[in-house]
Amino acid sequence: MSAREEVLGRIRAANAAAGHPAPPTVPRDYHREGTHPAGAPELLDLFRDRLVDYKATVLDAPADGVAEAVRTALADATGNVVVPPGLPDGWWPDGLAASRLTDDRLSPAELDTAAAVLTGCASACATTGTIALDGSPDQGRRAITLVPDVHVCVVRAEQVVQTVPEMLAALEPTRPITFVSGPSATSDIELERVEGVHGPRTLIVVLVA
């Protein structure tokens, strides 16, 4: 008998030995919906608070001021700033010291020499201060937001929902998804939180409202 057949057979026999327990009904009376609609000012305040609590930097920008905020975020960057192939028009600031490097299957080593990466996001959750990336053209491959040391992420107000269930519902599960809550961190040494181990050590969120 194949391992597959044997394991499945054991599971069926185990459920029989345990008296065929009936699957219970799952109570869903926890908060699935938030009390504020996506992008509400209260949510943006909460989102900012959570991001700062996890040592991310937040820059506020009006809809026509994304490039200005990105310029501030990348003021210290020298060398290359990686951008995904579908970076929206008008996000890249002119006259930056760093040069724009559009990802076209850059190798890990090439990404490692980049100063920063600039992307959008797919959804965000205010309660937990989480940004979700799903590989869409304005976010690019997973590797580009991982290897460079600075990640500048543009989040539009209407993408910010209140609860974890709302954020998950906004995503297509079969895309490659990365949830980011603050920059990389570890608590492995005496439970003391240290920001920045292997991922980007700096996360700058440009919040467009």
Next chain:
Amino acid sequence: MTTFLGIPAPRGVGHLRGEHSFPDAARGALADSQLRRNLGHATRTIRGKRANVVGELDDWEQLRLAGSALKAATMARLDEHLERLEREVTARGGTVHWARDANEANAIVTRLVQETGASEVVKVKSMATQEIGLNEALEAAGIEAHETDLAELIVQLGGDLPSHILVPAIHRNRAEIREIFLREMPGVDPELTAEPRRLAMAARAHLRERFLRAKVAISGANFAVADTGTLLVVESEGNGRMCLTLPETLITVMGIEKIVPTWQDLEVFLQLLPRSSTGERMNPYTSAWTGVTPGDGPQAFHLVLLDNGRTAVLGDELGRSALHCIKCSACLNVCPVYERTGGHAYGSVYPGPIGAVLSPQLTGVEDNASLPYASSLCGACFDACPVRIDIPSLLVRLRAQHVDEQRKRRVPSAEAIAMAAASWVMSSPRRFAAAEKASRAGRLLGRRTGRIRTLPPPLSAWTASRDVPRPPAETFREWWARERGGAG
């Protein structure tokens, strides 16, 4: 009717059985004051953080009830969910393998690595691969496995064993970690201080090049979504993302109980897990992938579904709830026994209260017979468990199972003899008075510490797991007679 053939995890492979019984192993830990200081500090810190973020949610109990029901519902249809997962992963370019036990899983992974031609792999922290002893199996085949989680790296470089599910190096303090790094990390800055930030940066530098050149990665999985074929790894440092994203081949070893039926179900567990484990609203990074995505991440993906005793646990109508565990480790951090003994005393990769019920069930209770007694039954673990596993009741049940097995052997236990003797003595006032007087002989023992650590057999069965206070100089009856002038 007992036709069920649940087969426990095989002996002699992996890390589910300790060399010593819990009481023997704990004795050493209790005498190590450095270890107790490290553990006390760490568990106190994390208990406080967890209480804060759990307190922020006014629907925490509803989430726990949903989590518990979701797990029970999943187990009731586990075969169907696994078949669905296999179909979805396969349809999206992944390959699914099934492993009856640790040996089979190790053989599959070793073969898959060999087929890539790689002689080294990077690893994401994973309980399943610790459980089956994968690193040792790979080493025997000439493949070097590099742990990349900071705590696992500390454990691996220190030639040590993990002692906590979430923070495997919880037993080490910063000074000890600095010494390990200075000794074991090639090219480390000799000026390295014990500041946690400096130590973390040393690990970053040490692993960077390894990540960039790695061709094969091995991970576990926190969750697998049956109806989409999506796998998830929850982490903090980014080492997980490095392993899951940069190499060409990804091999994931997952216990069959890690499955959830739908994507929506994650909305419960992604709230319960981070708050219960690290005491954060959300862990810094979670990666979710489904099969293979052209142009993004590993282009070869293998999923190994592992039984290794899990179906044996599933066959017990009450004990099966131990499989609901999402490995958050909240029960460890609130356990008064764990806090004093640390994780090594449990002899298994699953320490603490959940380990005390899970390990004996995975191996068969006779192989981990002392673990169900490694608890004060105070109930703190049940209160902390995000999926409401009634650990104290399961411990009592396992003790009963163990006693039943002993009884089948027809040789009375030391405890049974001691209790029978006590009953005979206490049923007669004269005998009891005589015994009280005789107990004074015990004052010869434990004169220095006031505690008696070992009594002669058969009483040694009692002192194997607890110290006995030195008997008083005077019995209560003698005191009464003296104080009340014989009126009694």
